[in-house]
Amino acid sequence: MGPPNQIPPGTTVLEGIQSEDPNAVYAPDQASALAQAGTASAYVVAVGEKAYAEGLGDNPAPQLPPDQQALISALEGTGKPVIVVVIAGRPVGLGPAEHANAVLMAYQGSTEAGKAVADVIFGNVNPGGKLSVSWPSDAPTVGGDFNGRAPSPLGDQPKFFDQLPGTGSGQGHDYNPLYPFGFGLSYTSFATSGLSVTPNVSSHGTATATFTVSNTGSRSGTDIVPVYVAQPVSSVVVPPQRLVGFTRVRLDAGQSKTVHVDFPVSTLAETQGDINASGPPKVEPGAYVVQLNKNDTTPYDVAVSAPFTIH
Numbered sequence: 001m002g003p004p005n006q007i008p009p010g011t012t013v014l015e016g017i018q019s020e021d022p023n024a025v026y027a028p029d030q031a032s033a034l035a036q037a038g039t040a041s042a043y044v045v046a047v048g049e050k051a052y053a054e055g056l057g058d059n060p061a062p063q064l065p066p067d068q069q070a071l072i073s074a075l076e077g078t079g080k081p082v083i084v085v086v087i088a089g090r091p092v093g094l095g096p097a098e099h100a101n102a103v104l105m106a107y108q109g110s111t112e113a114g115k116a117v118a119d120v121i122f123g124n125v126n127p128g129g130k131l132s133v134s135w136p137s138d139a140p141t142v143g144g145d146f147n148g149r150a151p152s153p154l155g156d157q158p159k160f161f162d163q164l165p166g167t168g169s170g171q172g173h174d175y176n177p178l179y180p181f182g183f184g185l186s187y188t189s190f191a192t193s194g195l196s197v198t199p200n201v202s203s204h205g206t207a208t209a210t211f212t213v214s215n216t217g218s219r220s221g222t223d224i225v226p227v228y229v230a231q232p233v234s235s236v237v238v239p240p241q242r243l244v245g246f247t248r249v250r251l252d253a254g255q256s257k258t259v260h261v262d263f264p265v266s267t268l269a270e271t272q273g274d275i276n277a278s279g280p281p282k283v284e285p286g287a288y289v290v291q292l293n294k295n296d297t298t299p300y301d302v303a304v305s306a307p308f309t310i311h
Contacts, residue, residue: 010111013046013085016118030071037078044121045072047097048087051108061154063093063138072096085117093138093154098178126187128222128248134161135179137172148174162239180299181243182226188217188253190295192225195304197290201265203283203310209261209290211304215251222250227261229268230289230305236270240300241291244268265310285310 017024025040027033033043047068049059064072064086073096075082081101086092089108097103104127106117119125136159139151152159152172159172161181168174195211209227225248228241244263251257268288269281287309294303 008111011114013044013087013106013114013117016114016116017044017121019115020118020122020124030074033071034074034078037080040078040080042081042083042101043075043078044083044085045075046085046087047072048085048106049089049092051089061093062090062136063154064095064097069095069097072100076100083121087113091133091135093136094178095138098138123187126219126221128184128186128224130182130184130224130226131179132181134159134175134177134181135183137176137178139172146173147171149176151178152176162242164237164239166237175240175299177297177299179297182224182293183295183297184224185295186221186223188215188219188221190214190221190223190225190251191216192292192303194258195290195292195306197306197308200309200311203265203285206262206264207290207308209245209263209306210258211292212256212258213247213249213251214256215253218253220250220252222248224248225259225292227263228291228293229263230291231268231284232287232289234270234284234286236272236284238270241293242268244290268310283310 014026025036027036047064072082072084076096076099083102084097084100085104085106087106094103104117104120106113109116120127137151139153146169150171159175159177163175191214193212193214195209197209198207201207213223213225215221224246226243227245229244230241231238244267245261247259247261249257249259265283269283271277271279271281272284287307289305289307291302291305294301
């Protein structure tokens with residue numbers, strides 16, 4: 001609410017791209033876009049949904065609209081590279097965009113969002129963001145079986161990173177995201193190695209995970225490394241992994257850096273054996289494992305791990 005001129009003019013994705021490449025051609029509709037296929041080097045298609053689709057204005061089917069999906073399919077049919085820019089306040093079912101050459105999640109950007117998108121597309125910056133939520137898999141209709149790893153039926157999303165095992169049923173009930181929590185790509189590649197952790201720690205203490213992050217690609221970039229803990233044996237059901245911390249590391253091509261991530265053991269506290277969860281949470285003594293995952297689309301795909309004990 002307020003005067004109509006309270007928000008300054010913004011830069012659209014089109015304006016951001018044209019500021020980088022004046023030869024970029026705007027196609028107002030699908031027919032115009034396809035007519036440019038002979039001379040186009042690549043297509044950039046901005047899709048998504050307006051604000052207020054989530055929350056109080058909930059749309060129970062979070063997916064790209066049919067006309068946007070049809071446009072993406074048509075552009076992919078030309079054989080030219082297709083870059084999909086998603087402008088939305090939440091993850092949405094991508095449909096044919098799952099097969100695009102690149103997908104860039106721009107969220108609900110502010111006045112400089114178009115410039116930021118263009119900077120990523122043209123390589124002026126190397127994106128380093130990682131998903132802070134799971135991006136759900138997407139089945140257009142509800143299936144007839146109980147395959148937990150099948151795509152989630154539309155509207156029955158998202159599947160949460162910390163979902164307890166064995167607590168759901170039906171198609172897609174398992175943690176089966178299209179892109180898991182913590183996933184994100186850049187124009188370089190990274191690897192983690194040499195993981196160690198405080199071997200013994202009090203239930204009231206702090207543990208330290210130490211590991212090396214290496215830029216194995218050809219250009220500088222920033223890696224965000226989530227640190228997880230697994231509890232192989234527990235008296236109550238716990239998620240397969242729990243996030244206890246993360247680090248952000250900027251590295252030149254070929255550079256490596258050893259980092260330390262401290263986390264209070266109290267992060268792992270659970271209510272013990274109390275069905276209505278009214279009891280005080282406490283940390284269960286026993287064996288735990290620190291884990292760093294591979295940056296891929298397979299949930300819980302562990303790259304390196306190190307055990308420790310809480311007493």
